[in-house]
Amino acid sequence: MIEASDRVIISGYGKSWFVRATDGKFGTDIGLVDLEQLIGKEPGDVIVTHSGKELVIRLPRATDFFEFAKRSGAPMLPRDIGLVIGLTGMNKNDRVLDAGTGSGIAAIFFSGVAREVVSYERKEESAELARMTIRDAGILNLQVITGDILRESGAYDIVHLDLGLTPDHVRHAHALLSPGGYLASYSPFFEQMACAYDVGQGLFTEIAPYECIMRDIDRTDRGTRPSTRVCHSGYITVMRR
Amino acid sequence: MIEASDRVIISGYGKSWFVRATDGKFGTDIGLVDLEQLIGKEPGDVIVTHSGKELVIRLPRATDFFEFAKRSGAPMLPRDIGLVIGLTGMNKNDRVLDAGTGSGIAAIFFSGVAREVVSYERKEESAELARMTIRDAGILNLQVITGDILRESGAYDIVHLDLGLTPDHVRHAHALLSPGGYLASYSPFFEQMACAYDVGQGLFTEIAPYECIMRDIDRTDRGTRPSTRVCHSGYITVMRR
Amino acid sequence: MIEASDRVIISGYGKSWFVRATDGKFGTDIGLVDLEQLIGKEPGDVIVTHSGKELVIRLPRATDFFEFAKRSGAPMLPRDIGLVIGLTGMNKNDRVLDAGTGSGIAAIFFSGVAREVVSYERKEESAELARMTIRDAGILNLQVITGDILRESGAYDIVHLDLGLTPDHVRHAHALLSPGGYLASYSPFFEQMACAYDVGQGLFTEIAPYECIMRDIDRTDRGTRPSTRVCHSGYITVMRR
Amino acid sequence: MIEASDRVIISGYGKSWFVRATDGKFGTDIGLVDLEQLIGKEPGDVIVTHSGKELVIRLPRATDFFEFAKRSGAPMLPRDIGLVIGLTGMNKNDRVLDAGTGSGIAAIFFSGVAREVVSYERKEESAELARMTIRDAGILNLQVITGDILRESGAYDIVHLDLGLTPDHVRHAHALLSPGGYLASYSPFFEQMACAYDVGQGLFTEIAPYECIMRDIDRTDRGTRPSTRVCHSGYITVMRR
Numbered sequence: 001m002i003e004a005s006d007r008v009i010i011s012g013y014g015k016s017w018f019v020r021a022t023d024g025k026f027g028t029d030i031g032l033v034d035l036e037q038l039i040g041k042e043p044g045d046v047i048v049t050h051s052g053k054e055l056v057i058r059l060p061r062a063t064d065f066f067e068f069a070k071r072s073g074a075p076m077l078p079r080d081i082g083l084v085i086g087l088t089g090m091n092k093n094d095r096v097l098d099a100g101t102g103s104g105i106a107a108i109f110f111s112g113v114a115r116e117v118v119s120y121e122r123k124e125e126s127a128e129l130a131r132m133t134i135r136d137a138g139i140l141n142l143q144v145i146t147g148d149i150l151r152e153s154g155a156y157d158i159v160h161l162d163l164g165l166t167p168d169h170v171r172h173a174h175a176l177l178s179p180g181g182y183l184a185s186y187s188p189f190f191e192q193m194a195c196a197y198d199v200g201q202g203l204f205t206e207i208a209p210y211e212c213i214m215r216d217i218d219r220t221d222r223g224t225r226p227s228t229r230v231c232h233s234g235y236i237t238v239m240r241r
Numbered sequence: 242m243i244e245a246s247d248r249v250i251i252s253g254y255g256k257s258w259f260v261r262a263t264d265g266k267f268g269t270d271i272g273l274v275d276l277e278q279l280i281g282k283e284p285g286d287v288i289v290t291h292s293g294k295e296l297v298i299r300l301p302r303a304t305d306f307f308e309f310a311k312r313s314g315a316p317m318l319p320r321d322i323g324l325v326i327g328l329t330g331m332n333k334n335d336r337v338l339d340a341g342t343g344s345g346i347a348a349i350f351f352s353g354v355a356r357e358v359v360s361y362e363r364k365e366e367s368a369e370l371a372r373m374t375i376r377d378a379g380i381l382n383l384q385v386i387t388g389d390i391l392r393e394s395g396a397y398d399i400v401h402l403d404l405g406l407t408p409d410h411v412r413h414a415h416a417l418l419s420p421g422g423y424l425a426s427y428s429p430f431f432e433q434m435a436c437a438y439d440v441g442q443g444l445f446t447e448i449a450p451y452e453c454i455m456r457d458i459d460r461t462d463r464g465t466r467p468s469t470r471v472c473h474s475g476y477i478t479v480m481r482r
Numbered sequence: 483m484i485e486a487s488d489r490v491i492i493s494g495y496g497k498s499w500f501v502r503a504t505d506g507k508f509g510t511d512i513g514l515v516d517l518e519q520l521i522g523k524e525p526g527d528v529i530v531t532h533s534g535k536e537l538v539i540r541l542p543r544a545t546d547f548f549e550f551a552k553r554s555g556a557p558m559l560p561r562d563i564g565l566v567i568g569l570t571g572m573n574k575n576d577r578v579l580d581a582g583t584g585s586g587i588a589a590i591f592f593s594g595v596a597r598e599v600v601s602y603e604r605k606e607e608s609a610e611l612a613r614m615t616i617r618d619a620g621i622l623n624l625q626v627i628t629g630d631i632l633r634e635s636g637a638y639d640i641v642h643l644d645l646g647l648t649p650d651h652v653r654h655a656h657a658l659l660s661p662g663g664y665l666a667s668y669s670p671f672f673e674q675m676a677c678a679y680d681v682g683q684g685l686f687t688e689i690a691p692y693e694c695i696m697r698d699i700d701r702t703d704r705g706t707r708p709s710t711r712v713c714h715s716g717y718i719t720v721m722r723r
Numbered sequence: 724m725i726e727a728s729d730r731v732i733i734s735g736y737g738k739s740w741f742v743r744a745t746d747g748k749f750g751t752d753i754g755l756v757d758l759e760q761l762i763g764k765e766p767g768d769v770i771v772t773h774s775g776k777e778l779v780i781r782l783p784r785a786t787d788f789f790e791f792a793k794r795s796g797a798p799m800l801p802r803d804i805g806l807v808i809g810l811t812g813m814n815k816n817d818r819v820l821d822a823g824t825g826s827g828i829a830a831i832f833f834s835g836v837a838r839e840v841v842s843y844e845r846k847e848e849s850a851e852l853a854r855m856t857i858r859d860a861g862i863l864n865l866q867v868i869t870g871d872i873l874r875e876s877g878a879y880d881i882v883h884l885d886l887g888l889t890p891d892h893v894r895h896a897h898a899l900l901s902p903g904g905y906l907a908s909y910s911p912f913f914e915q916m917a918c919a920y921d922v923g924q925g926l927f928t929e930i931a932p933y934e935c936i937m938r939d940i941d942r943t944d945r946g947t948r949p950s951t952r953v954c955h956s957g958y959i960t961v962m963r964r
Contacts, residue, residue, distance in 0.1 A: 009421060011420065011421070011446070014446055016446075043419075044419065044420065056420040056421075058419070058420050058421040059421075061329075061330040061332070061421065062330035062332065063328070063329065063330040064330075064421075066330075078327045078328050078330065079324055079327050079328060079451070079453075080327070081327045082323040082324045082325070082326045082327015082328055083320055083323045083324065083327065083455075084323070085323045085326050085327060085354070086319045086320050086321070086322045086323015086324065086326060086327075086350065087304070087319050087320060087323055088302075088304065089302040089303035089304035089305075089307075089319065089350065089353065090353075090354070091302070091303065091353025091354060092333050092353060092354065093353075109327065109330060112330065112331075112332025112333060112334075112354075113326070113331070113332060113333065113353075113354045178284075178285065178299070179252065179285065179297040179299050180250060180252070180297075180299040180300075180302065180305075187705075188705070188707050189704065189705025189706060189707050190465075190705060190706040190707060190913060191705045191706060192705065193458065194460065194465065197458075197460050198460075205252070205255055205257075208457065209457070209458040209460065210320070210455055210456065210457060210458065211455070211456045211458060211467060212320075212453065212454075212455045212456075213453075213454040213455070213456070213695070213708075213936070214324075214451055214452070214453045214454070215451065215452045215453075215454070216449065216450070216451060217434065217438075217450040217451065217452060217476070219435065219438050219439075219450065222671065223669075223670070223671025223672060223673045223674065224431075224435065224671060224672040224673060225670050225671050225672060225716075226452060226695075234707075235458070428946075429946070429948050430945065430946025430947060430948050431672060431946060431947040431948060432946045432947060433946065454695070454936070454949075463912065464910075464911070464912025464913060464914045464915065465912060465913040465914060466911050466912050466913060466957075467936075475948075491903060493902065493903070493928070496928055498928075525901075526901065526902065538902045538903075540901070540902050540903040541903075543811075543812040543814070543903065544812035544814065545810070545811065545812035546812075546903075548812075560809045560810055560812065561806055561809050561810060561933070561935075562809070563809045564805040564806045564807070564808045564809015564810055565802055565805045565806065565809065565937075566805070567805045567808050567809060567836070568801045568802050568803070568804045568805015568806065568808060568809075568832065569786070569801050569802060569805055570784075570786065571784040571785035571786035571787075571789075571801065571832060571835065572835075572836070573784070573785060573835025573836060574815050574835060574836065575835075591809065591812065594812065594813075594814025594815060594816075594836075595808070595813070595814060595815065595835075595836045660766075660767065660781070661734065661767065661779045661781050662732065662734070662779075662781040662782075662784065662787075672947075675940065676942065676947065679940075679942050680942075687734070687737055687739075690939065691939070691940040691942065692802070692937055692938065692939060692940065693937070693938045693940060693949060694802075694935065694936075694937045694938075695935075695936040695937070695938070696806075696933055696934070696935045696936070697933065697934045697935075697936070698931065698932070698933060699916065699920075699932040699933065699934060699958070701917065701920050701921075701932065706913075706917065708934060717940070
């Protein structure tokens with residue numbers, strides 16, 4: 001049941017809006033929505049605008065937070081987050097350590113998969129923004145810590161690093177991992193992939209650096225072609241303890 | 242605690258073996274292992290070979306099943322499975338419908354993330370092999386059904402199709418999805434991506450076809466270069482209801 | 483020796499200007515240039531601006547025409563033109579047939595390699611603009627014909643097509659080629675590559691469709707990475723008679 | 724007219740053979756060919772096998788030498804050679820310097836385009852094999868020198884390097900180039916691209932490093948897909964003096 005101040009998506013007529021169940025009105029191009037009506041509804045229920053249009057209520061997914069959440073920088077893309085999940089086999093038994101939090105998008109995706117996620121962010125402002133998004137999302141198994149991940153001392157199944165990688169990060173991640181656990185390091189830059197690889201040699205049992213070139217396909221009346229837009233996002237280096 | 246007939250990984254000295262906790266012995270190149278000793282141990286515990294070498298015991302992850310499970314064909318790669326998870330934001334609240342099961346690898350990955358997975362396979366032999374792997378893995382939230390997915394009538398958050406796609410598959414998937422839910426269709430072939438796209442138009446609110454070109458990076462004394470091996474696996478078309 | 487009305491490049495201080503040897507002055511940010519002085523000079527000679535800066539004179543190369551020539555649409559990129567030259571082994575004995583001319587850039591590149599180039603363009607305006615560029619460039623072995631390439635009846639070593647391809651184009655190109663000659667069809671779209679391939683089967687002895695994904699590499703203080711800009715230009719289908 | 728000891732291609736029934744006009748017989752699966760008959764014929768003429776099958780005679784193109792010439796290592800691919808030609812606008816006025824010769828394939832392609840080509844190879848054995856291929860091909864404007872390219876002191880429009888690149892190579896190439904001329908450095912490895920780029924900064928006016936990912940397209944009854952075979956050949960760094 002949707003409770004006061006929950007975040008929900010209302011959608012219809014090919015559009016979606018990210019709103020909060022609260023008193024007040026929300027203007028859309030198909031009429032005003034009375035947000036208080038959302039409280040007590042169930043996902044899948046319908047809400048009616050002042051002009052009589054029906055909108056379906058649903059809970060936001062991680063992909064919606066990628067679209068709608070406030071950002072403190074360019075977040076990792078869902079495709080790259082998915083690669084980390086797939087290449088590590090991340091699952092609901094896992095304890096995941098993540099840094100840097102940034103806008104919190106990767107950590108939010110991981111929290112929907114893993115048992116528990118701890119995410120480090122050095123900038124207090126970014127950390128606070130991410131915490132706000134996480135509270136909004138009602139996520140309980142994700143903790144954002146302001147500080148340096150090198151100070152962390154827990155035990156983890158997966159460590160995910162998306163930061164200015166140094167050799168210390170690779171060694172520290174190794175020390176925190178359970179046997180069979182994975183370090184996944186993401187970077188747009190070649191040099192950080194090389195750093196991860198070189199330090200990981202000898203420490204980890206398997207090291208696999210990848211580059212992912214993912215392309216949107218444009219299909220129109222003129223024909224079908226790979227989009228000429230963004231087609232490199234980064235290198236992902238996966239290492240197993 | 243590891244129980245009789247559980248599957249575990251024992252690893253050490255840079256190698257891993259996929260074994261079952263059962264009576265009997267297992268030969269490795271660093272000495273015989275008495276498999277009965279595994280029963281009652283915890284993940285992270287150590288087992289000693291006849292020649293006195295220590296091996297760490299751990300539970301298999303989805304990535305291990307990709308390596309070690311019996312196959313009835315070429316399974317989807319962890320990277321492509323990860324893309325489906327990332328692009329749909331798959332999470333522990335989701336009911337996922339999957340077809341065709343094949344070796345069961347994608348379904349096993351999904352079962353580690355989602356609340357419940359139902360997977361259809363038309364070939365009885367493949368279905369039975371996948372069921373055996375799933376039992377071995379102790380997975381309880383994944384059911385393999387022998388038959389045609391077009392007969393399924395449940396409600397799902399995500400439908401994943403990796404089969405010879407027809408327009409009926411796209412329409413049927415749409416009918417089974419909750420509002421905000423995703424169809425993800427995977428195919429190595431252009432034509433099936435085009436079919437998914439063309440039928441999906443008008444039915445779904447968002448349609449995003451992608452091609453993923455993922456490359457291993459080779460790093461040796463001679464230099465660093467993208468591997469010249471496999472670099473296309475398939476097209477993934479993601480559509481949202 | 484540079485003659486009146488020849489096109490030349492003058493360059494220095496990290497910049498280049500595309501000018502004509504004629505009476506008149508040309509303003510640059512390092513001072514005025516008296517263009518009449520260019521007449522009678524040799525490539526490699528120096529010209530001095532009013533403010534005493536030295537600029538080197540050189541003849542334009544095809545790559546300069548790509549940068550500086552007037553365009554009647556998006557021209558083929560030098561890399562794609564190069565692929566056509568490399569994959570067909572284009573050389574100074576070849577007679578080359580080209581269509582559509584467009585801005586004339588591909589034809590200009592080919593004219594620097596081949597013995598003779600004939601290029602068809604259906605739009606009179608584009609044909610005239612290309613002819614102007616070609617006269618400017620002093621190119622004598624390249625003729626632009628306004629009209630439909632299907633009316634051409636000569637014999638060629640190479641036919642290059644960059645137009646809305648139809649089955650007739652493929653059959654006609656085959657008829658015009660010498661034994662061992664090549665048809666190279668360029669298109670940004672999948673469907674035209676498929677058309678070339680399907681019609682070419684049975685007619686040609688070798689058919690090789692390619693996709694080229696070429697990426698600029700960005701190298702800065704932050705690191706090295708493939709540019710996220712354009713990375714698909716088109717499909718090139720090469721067929722040998 | 725074909726003269727004694729000239730290399731020619733004879734083709735028909737979907738096959739090609741690379742032969743020499745000389746006394747003796749050549750066995751094909753469609754009958755014996757009397758090679759002496761080739762002498763005095765023209766390209767396009769027909770020769771008849773002992774079993775009465777007709778084969779067309781044609782002169783070899785650079786692409787045929789890529790297929791048929793003896794190799795002393797893995798030659799550069801026609802597509803990469805084409806990129807060098809396109810990105811530098813190589814043409815019949817150019818003097819081209821090339822190293823290392825290797826099997827001579829790149830130099831042979833260049834000799835069909837440029838006015839004159841000089842190619843350096845340090846291994847006498849490779850140089851001699853390349854010279855033999857070049858004599859066979861009747862190429863007169865291409866000279867292979869055994870030795871180190873750093874000893875060369877001529878003036879060139881284009882320098883092409885496909886060797887273990889050192890900073891000295893980049894500086895020396897710059898010194899040999901005319902204003903507006905190009906250095907094109909090819910390497911499968913990232914590190915050599917980075918070396919070219921870093922040394923070229925400050926020396927050259929334009930520096931453009933590229934990576935080319937070229938993929939064969941497989942089109943069969945099952946569907947159309949990029950081949951999973953080789954899709955990285957190398958980095959090409961183009962710099963202009």
